[in-house]
Every structure is written in structure tokens, then in C-alpha cells.
Amino acid sequence: MQEFRETQAIARRRVLARRGGVQSEAGEWRGLPVFVKTLLTGDPEAALRFDHEGRIAGSLTHPLIVPLLARSPNQLIFPFVEGGTLRERVEGGPLPLPEALEVACGVLEAAEYLHAQGVTHHDLKPENVLLVKGRERSECVRLIDFGMSHSRALPLDVHDGTRMGTPHFMAPEQFRGVRGDPRSDLYSAAVLLFDCLCGFPPYEDALGWLVGLRGDRAPLPGPPALHPILCAALSRDPEDRPASAAEMRAALMEVARELECRCP
Template sequence: MNEPTAVTDPRIGSVLQERYRIIERLAAGGMGMVYRGERLEVGKPVAIKFLHAWAAGDEEFRRRFQVEARATSRLTHPCCVSVIDFGVDQDSPFMVMDFVTGETLRSLLRDGPLLPARALGTARQVLAGLAHAHAQGIIHRDIKPENIIVTHAEGLGEQVRILDFGLAKLRDEVTGLTSGMMLGTPSYMAPEQIHGEPVGPPTDLYATGVLLYELLTGKKPFNATSNAELLRMQREVTPPRLRDAAPDAGFSAELEATLAKAMEKAPGERFQSATEFLAALEGAGAGPAVLPVTPVTGDGPAMPRSSSPTPSRPREEVLATRNVRAQPRATPVDLQAEARPPEPQDESEATIRSGP
């Protein structure tokens, strides 16, 4: 079934379940379409995500969408985008989320690595959000630059929001995935994720270590010419040292050791909690948060929005999806296929079949 174009989309202008007016279509992602909407009773802008028609008819994708809605609705931390409402309309599952404007880390990385203080402050906020998610029993499984947005709140500076819990796993959930399949983004997948083994907080912390490495150096730890080789390196190869990737940056030995521990191959050798990772960053000389970090426990305040864009860069609207660019649906990936080149790119979710 063909999806309607933004021009012919019958949802635009309609009212969803007497509560939300759909104003415009903003994005088509891997699993669904995202619209800008308005909550009628209060006039609040919202983001509304529908499953694609093909995905709504697929039991696995429909289940994953429901898991994302259930998982994200538990989140009350200002570093996480949360679900306001979800349901089914005319056999189309939907979720209503915070409307967030800002830039993804992938967009920021196109200009090269972040300054160390900014990179460390960003990572600390990501870890604060993950600590909250993990406390709710939620494992994200797809931490990467495309899924982190930086917003600008007046008087508070940069604020980080974790997007797209589309691969999230509840600890008590039976995955239901086909045997031999892995879900994630190869450059950020922990070895246990690649092997299809149980995942937990250390899985997200591995990806956060890869993320911080990239923020500090402008480079991913591993680059390869095929997905198979990239996944082999994730399983077997020790990441290059920070000082080798960015020899002029002067990174401390303590920071090197902290990142090395975050990216250990065995999950039991990594940090076991986001708060432990945070403490190690402080011990490595990162100091107190450069960017504001809200305490992990308790309901966080609503995140202020800023209308002013980042200096010299146009603002991009990013909602609770991977990003605003159209991306292909998740399909089996040929492990011998050419991997994406090493320059910063939007790296979409991959469903990787490890068998023939």
C-alpha cells in the first residue's frame, strides 16, 4: 500500500480522537510518519507519530511500536522525550509526544568534534536521562548521535533530550524477535547486542561510550568496508586510544581509562550503571556538569523551549523520531554489503540477520 504524500495526506487538518488537530506532516521515518499537531483544550504543540500502513499490518512492527509507547510513557525526566498519549485510530497505532526543536548531535558533528567541555557536559546529560530510563526498567538499545537532540533554553544553556525509544526493551519483556536477528545501529552496538544475548544498562553505556568518543574526536572508534567487518571489530578489536584519534587534544589518562571501561567487550567489565559512569567522568577531571543535569530521581520540570536558533546555524525541527530525514524501513542487511563511509552521516537503524 502506497503512503500518501504530504500534499495529499488526508490526516492533515483532521482531528484525532477529538483531542488533537493534525496541522502538518514533518517527517517519514523508518517505522512511521510524524506530524505537528495541537492539543485542542490547551493549544499546546505536540508531535504525533503514526505507524506506516505497511508496518501497522506487521505484527512485529506493531508490537515494537506499542513497546515504544509503553516505555516512553514511563519517562518523566527532562533529558528524555516522553509520550503524552497513545492509542489506535482507524486501525493505525499512534503516539503523541513532546514537541521538541533543536539540533541532533549528528548535525553538530558535521562541523567536527565538540569542544571537550561541551562533549563531556552533553554525555553527562545523556547519562542522567539513561539513569532515569534504566530505573524504570527501560533499555534504549539505540543510543547514537541521531537520537540525541540539543535544545536551547533561555537562562539554562544547552539541554539534551534522548529521542526515539523505537528499539527500547522493557526488562520484563519477551522480545519475540526472529532467531538470528539483531536490532540496532552497527557502529554503536555492544557485543552482546550483536550476539543476540540479553541486554541491560551496560549495553546502553557501551553505546554512550562510543558516542562520547565520537563527540571528543569527531571519529567513530571503528570504521570498516562491510557491515560484517564492522560488527567483527565491535566484538573483537580494542578501540583506538583517544590520544591516537586526536593527538593534539591532550586528553587525560583518566578520561582514556573511563572510556576504555565503558567500551569493554564483556558487559560485566563495563560500568554497571549510568550513575557509576557519571562518577567516573567526574573522577577523570570532567568536573561538575558543564550543562545542567536534573537529578535522576523524581519528576523533572517541563523543559523550556527557546525560539532562538544556534548561532550561525539554522534550527532544524526534530521530534520524537530518529530525525527529520526520510529513512528506509528496517530490513535485513547483507553482512557483506559495503559499510557506510567514515564521514559523519545519519546512520539509520539496521535489522541484521546473522544467519544465511
């Protein structure tokens, strides 16, 4: 990962989105197709958040995580991944069980690496999971977006005490402002798997569930062998969830073997 002082020339720029003072673009950089995030605002807090994301993304090296190629105070450059998001795939209808398990195993493999590095993603949702064209099994998964992440390696957590996250996919303790607990990512991974199998997350009234006013969950999807894993990972209390991403992934792999599904 390179660091540079000035914004680099991006050719063939195509604006994809603007949100929170950050512009996302597809383009070409040094002959490579890239995805670029550019900070558009001079707001000091936005600059801190942008730097926070760049520092975390730049510290990660794993095949299932989109790497940061270069960064400056105002720009983050990533390779452009051909394919689409898991959200786009789910909008076409629920995934078959083998494919859903493959995606979940891939997300958990990436999460296992993150947690070993002292990083909690805190925003595992279908929009942040890319599915690579032409790849099979969990190799198709690429994890992105560390804007809400927590890292034990950083002296300052710019999101400390906040309720940042996506309500349908964030763990109850995360909603209370608890950050840095890897088991929050396991909750989100379970919601991802639920969403893959049903086409919708488990709690229709997500905010009601997060504040403890509602507890009515949609019926657990998939075969009965999968239900204990989902039920545990979706527990309100982190202590009742699997102990680690590795443990949860191993449990899913065992279900896949029992059902003769592919899940590496």
C-alpha cells in the same frame, strides 16, 4: 500521558520522514507544538512493535527524556523539542571537551533513570539525542526513541533475540541478540562521547568489530585522564565496563572537575 481510541486531529502537519511503515510529522495538537508518529501499515508485527514503543515511552517520566503526551494503537504524540539532534551538532565539527562531557553526563543521567525502571534503551546514538535551544549544561539533553528498547516490566519483548541496533553504536553482545543488559547502554554512551570529541565513532569497520574479525580502533580522543573511562566502557566484555550509568557518570564528573570543565 493520555490514551485515546481514535487518531486525534493534528493541525499544521508537516511530514518529516517515513520509515518502516511509520510516518513522523511535526504539527499542532491541542494548541501545543508536537512530534507525531503514525503507524501506516496493517502488518501485525509492525503493530506489535509500535505498541511496544508506546508502552515503554508512556511509562517514563524524567526531565531529560521527551515525554509521551498521548497514544492510540496507531499514533504516538510527543512535545516538539526546539533545537536539533546531536548528529546535526557533530556534523558541524567535533565538540569542545566541556560540551562533550556535558552531553555525555546528560545521556548517562537519563540512562541511570531508565535502568532503575528496568528499561535498556539499546539505541543510544546522536540521532536520538536532542539538544534543547537555550539550555546549558546537561539540561540541554533530551533522549528520544524507544522503538528498540527492552523493558523488564513488559511480559513480551517483541525484539527478543534480534540484532536490532545501529552498528557503529551498538554493543557487541547486543549484536549477538543479548537484550536487557544496561551495560550495553554504557558502551553506546562511550561511543557517543568518542563521536562528540572526534566527529566519528571508534571503529570504522563496525561490523568487523562486532563479529570479532577486526579490532583496530581509532586513537582515544581527549585528555589522558579520560582514556581509562573510554577504554573500559568500550570493552567487548560487559564485565569490564563500568558497573552502572551512575558509576560512569561519576567518573566523567571527576575528570571534568580535574580539568575544570562543567559537568553537573
